[in-house]
Amino acid sequence: MMDDSTMKIDYAPYDDATQTLRQIDKYTPSATRVPSAPLIERPLTLSERTGPTELVSKWNVGKLDLCRLAPDSPRALGQLIHVTGRVTDEDGAPVSSVVMEIWQANASGKYIHELDDHRAPLDPNFTGQGRLVTDEDGRYEVFTVKPGAYPVLYSGWWWRPPHIHFSILGTSWMNRFITQIFFPGEVLNEKDLLLNGVPSRDVRDRLIFKPTDTVMGDLSYIGYQRDFVLRGHRQTPELP
Amino acid sequence: MKQIVSPGCTTGPFFPVDFSDGSEDLSQRNGLAAKGQHIILTGHVLELGGKPARNMVVEIWQADASGIFRHPLDPRQQDCDPGFWCWGRARTDADGVYRFTTIIPGAYEDRAPHINVAILGIGLTRPLVTNIFFDARADVVFECVPAELRSRLLAKPEGDGVYRFDVILRGENETPFFVE
Numbered sequence: 569m570m571d572d573s574t575m576k577i578d579y580a581p582y583d584d585a586t587q588t589l590r591q592i593d594k595y596t597p598s599a600t601r602v603p604s605a606p607l608i609e610r611p612l613t614l615s616e617r618t619g620p621t622e623l624v625s626k627w628n629v630g631k632l633d634l635c636r637l638a639p640d641s642p643r644a645l646g647q648l649i650h651v652t653g654r655v656t657d658e659d660g661a662p663v664s665s666v667v668m669e670i671w672q673a674n675a676s677g678k679y680i681h682e683l684d685d686h687r688a689p690l691d692p693n694f695t696g697q698g699r700l701v702t703d704e705d706g707r708y709e710v711f712t713v714k715p716g717a718y719p720v721l722y723s724g725w726w727w728r729p730p731h732i733h734f735s736i737l738g739t740s741w742m743n744r745f746i747t748q749i750f751f752p753g754e755v756l757n758e759k760d761l762l763l764n765g766v767p768s769r770d771v772r773d774r775l776i777f778k779p780t781d782t783v784m785g786d787l788s789y790i791g792y793q794r795d796f797v798l799r800g801h802r803q804t805p806e807l808p
Numbered sequence: 809m810k811q812i813v814s815p816g817c818t819t820g821p822f823f824p825v826d827f828s829d830g831s832e833d834l835s836q837r838n839g840l841a842a843k844g845q846h847i848i849l850t851g852h853v854l855e856l857g858g859k860p861a862r863n864m865v866v867e868i869w870q871a872d873a874s875g876i877f878r879h880p881l882d883p884r885q886q887d888c889d890p891g892f893w894c895w896g897r898a899r900t901d902a903d904g905v906y907r908f909t910t911i912i913p914g915a916y917e918d919r920a921p922h923i924n925v926a927i928l929g930i931g932l933t934r935p936l937v938t939n940i941f942f943d944a945r946a947d948v949v950f951e952c953v954p955a956e957l958r959s960r961l962l963a964k965p966e967g968d969g970v971y972r973f974d975v976i977l978r979g980e981n982e983t984p985f986f987v988e
């Protein structure tokens with residue numbers, strides 16, 4: 569992304585038909601935290617068109633394996649999976665050398681987090697979080713275990729289906745990106761407030777992993793794939 | 809062929825605490841201290857009814873003391889202060905308070921000194937973005953905000969280098985946010 573084409577990237581406003589709704593019925597925190605006033609339009613200046621592309625140098629970012637502490641350590645409990653995908657812009661051009669942050673519950677649905685009150689066990693071999701950097705083709709990969717479902721305790725009824733959280737720092741302030749990706753065929757998917765807080769079936773499908781290969785060998789695992797498209801497209805050249 | 813932008817979603821409650829640690833202080837980088845006026849930038853993140861929003865992630869992006877961003881789009885990138893991180897991240901505590909150690913950014917071209925802020929967390933399926941300003945001088949983004957609301961985007965000096973900026977997500981005195 570550091571080539572000359574970066575200089576001509578433009579950012580159209582998000583198309584609401586392709587995005588998760590801001591206010592989701594029954595997702596009560598959205599009622600008290602989403603602003604009531606309309607968002608204000610502004611011109612995009614250098615300040616918005618730049619962003620923290622240097623974070624690769626700030627953090628120790630390398631290969632990512634969430635399900636063992638060191639290459640010769642025992643694996644975490646749960647179904648070993650390999651998650652892969654590619655990050656591009658709206659033109660399909662790779663978004664390379666950006667930091668991706670990943671976090672998830674362990675196989676029993678427990679996060680390593682001080683505010684997780686779910687009474688499920690932690691797994692000493694599961695790190696549950698990490699950072700990686702996209703390669704020159706915008707690709708990423710991570711070994712992990714399939715996360716467990718977990719209850720949203722305050723709600724009294726809502727169980728989150730298995731999902732993995734992704735955060736991409738992007739190439740500018742305008743394409744900072746955070747999402748959650750779900751697993752196909754999960755019964756809990758049907759009732760999840762967030763997965764169903766989208767305007768259409770089509771948008772929902774883009775929040776779900778695609779199963780890829782099942783691999784057998786020294787390491788046997790199931791593959792899942794999810795590509796991400798960040799906002800940003802090259803400006804259309806003016807006709808002479 | 810034009811690709812459809814991926815749908816975002818909330819960070820939820822369990823954004824790793826480690827992901828914020830060490831990023832609240834922008835004022836030291838690679839063993840060097842940042843140039844410019846060092847400040848503490850702090851405030852509450854509040855939801856409807858003035859209740860503290862705990863465990864929210866606050867991210868900032870700003871120029872160095874000379875108004876330079878460390879990014880390939882900035883023609884002066886090479887001169888960006890090697891002692892300054894232009895980016896920071898903090899998490900609100902049980903009282904909804906965030907706190908950064910940073911510097912007052914420099915002005916450049918059509919922009920007055922300002923800090924980009926994004927709020928992420930429970931209840932927000934998309935980041936909420938706004939700007940913090942230090943005074944009401946002319947600025948192309950500041951002037952997009954209705955005049956009667958502009959004071960809400962000013963950080964308030966409290967002495968000893970402390971600047972307060974409260975983020976009111978919803979309700980009375982709601983912070984003006986920009987189209988993200």
Ligand SMILES: [Fe+2]
Pocket residue numbers: 673728731733820822
């Ligand atoms: Fe989660």
